[in-house]
Amino acid sequence: MNKSTGATEVTILFARQPIYDRQHRLAGCELLFRPCPRAEALTEPFDGDLATRQVILNAFRETDIRKVCENTPAYINFTANALRGEIPFDPGDIVIEILETVEATDEVVAAIEHYRQRRYAIALDDYRLTDAGHPLLPFADIVKLDYPHYGDDELPALVTQLRHRYPYLKILAEKIETLEDFLYCREAGCDLFQGYYLARPSRVERERLSEKHFEILQLLAELNRVDASQDELAETIGSDDFLEEQLLGIVNSTHFDCREKITSVAMAIDALGQRRIRNLASMLALAKLDDKPCSLQKLALDRGELCQGLADNLAETPISGFTVGLFSILDAFFQRSLDEIFDSLPLPRVLKEAVLEHRGPMGLILATTLHLEQGELEDLDWAALAEQGLTPEQVSHAQQQAIENSDMFF
Incomplete structure (x- = not known):
């Protein structure tokens, strides 16, 4: 996919990380992007603000983003700077994913409230706390739990806390690499699951090939x-x-x-x-x-x-x-x-x-x-x-x- 930005023709490479529901149905895709005006530019430092604002949101037409994500919401990472301005997509087409590096400043909270009023869904990325105390949680529709970060008993306890305090919050477990991971997180009460577990065989002992x-x-x-x-x-x-x-x-x-x-x-x-x-x-x-x-x-x-x-x-x-x-x-x-x-x-x-x-x-x-x-x-x-x-x-x-x-x- 190409997009002209000034005098430079930018090539955009992207990856889709699937997000599934409890029945393995596709419920969304996180889109990861890498703009590069030439092949060797891929080794240069990556500007997240550029990826979100200047290239990604302007390079994808509405029909493109729906096609890429198979008519499910596109989860797109936003830095604090990227939250400024308007988004050229309908609220049903994307989920605004707030990176873990974003601080809950007055400006950030105001921007999130602005988007929520326009019915955009807000997701908190890479959540690693063991309680429901994150200052941006009251503004979130989805929280993405960093599954490998939690011990055996920590994840179910955290899900219980989140459910009690924010009953309508959707809980997404990310970095799910095996079917066993999926089953554990589903049993713990998670709603959505991101990772490549479907593409890998189970570790469960198998019978002979039928x-x-x-x-x-x-x-x-x-x-x-x-x-x-x-x-x-x-x-x-x-x-x-x-x-x-x-x-x-x-x-x-x-x-x-x-x-x-x-x-x-x-x-x-x-x-x-x-x-x-x-x-x-x-x-x-x-x-x-x-x-x-x-x-x-x-x-x-x-x-x-x-x-x-x-x-x-x-x-x-x-x-x-x-x-x-x-x-x-x-x-x-x-x-x-x-x-x-x-x-x-x-x-x-x-x-x-x-x-x-x-x-x-x-x-x-x-x-x-x-x-x-x-x-x-x-x-x-x-x-x-x-x-x-x-x-x-x-x-x-x-x-x-x-x-x-x-x-x-x-």
């Missing part, structure tokens, strides 16, 4: 064979009644606007291309795991689309970028390590090296995608990306395109 799960893994491997012809792909999909029926239903929906009714997988491949049909079929194969939340499937789709968008800029792609992204998250679907999954399937070495070791150009693509996904914008290896011909502008464009492609499927 026959159904192994069949789905084999189906995924067959769908993503690098040497599969168009006829072989059509045969693989056609041999599975669920895949064929669901895929034809999607292809004939208004999303794709085909000129004639598609009545066979072969026709679908002719109309949309082998790559698109393979990706759709792979997502439908994962949909057979009906015990997994839709949010996990959406995360897998987002990762696959971004890997594909970045890989499209490479001179050579020995394997599909979508396949690399999709297979990198299979551990969360099957509750097995990626090493165990890869050992059980006849997969090409280039895929194993990219996913398990982040080796080669496709490994770099996956590593870049994971950094963007997890908000680790400072860790992007711009020198390595430049060697592969990737610029910040291309990375930003790939992000935008991935969001549009994901929205088409979901």
Whole structure:
């Protein structure tokens, strides 16, 4: 995403940190931004006020921010300086997130009251107190508890205090990294949960891989064979009644606007291309795991689309970028390590090296995608990306395109 600020064309890289409700449904996204007029600028000191005011709020049109956050509120960090002035978005589109470094001065309190009167939601970020004594709590709609900071008994006690003193306050637990963390915080009474726990396997002891799960893994491997012809792909999909029926239903929906009714997988491949049909079929194969939340499937789709968008800029792609992204998250679907999954399937070495070791150009693509996904914008290896011909502008464009492609499927 580009925005002209004076004489400089600024490229904006962003990351979305998902926020889920108690049923794993997406309830919002914290948006993290990094403006850079050139690739090497990413190593320069970061100006939070610039990110919030001059670049972020002016670079995103209202439709952009809704699309990026999938029609849920965008949580955006505000410094004390950024609270000055007006916000060019409707109150329902964003949550004003007050950074932990902001002091409760008269000016800050007045600014918060101004926004509350206009029905903007206010969130306190990175809360680490063990009581309900923060001076800005009376003005907050949401408080974000720094989960790793609290001991075993401290979090439930704090939630009880907050509930008693501020009954309408929503309590968000952030930095939730595992399903066990989520379950603990939910039991403690938290309402919202921010982190990447859906993308990681549980630590709970597992039973043997079921026959159904192994069949789905084999189906995924067959769908993503690098040497599969168009006829072989059509045969693989056609041999599975669920895949064929669901895929034809999607292809004939208004999303794709085909000129004639598609009545066979072969026709679908002719109309949309082998790559698109393979990706759709792979997502439908994962949909057979009906015990997994839709949010996990959406995360897998987002990762696959971004890997594909970045890989499209490479001179050579020995394997599909979508396949690399999709297979990198299979551990969360099957509750097995990626090493165990890869050992059980006849997969090409280039895929194993990219996913398990982040080796080669496709490994770099996956590593870049994971950094963007997890908000680790400072860790992007711009020198390595430049060697592969990737610029910040291309990375930003790939992000935008991935969001549009994901929205088409979901």
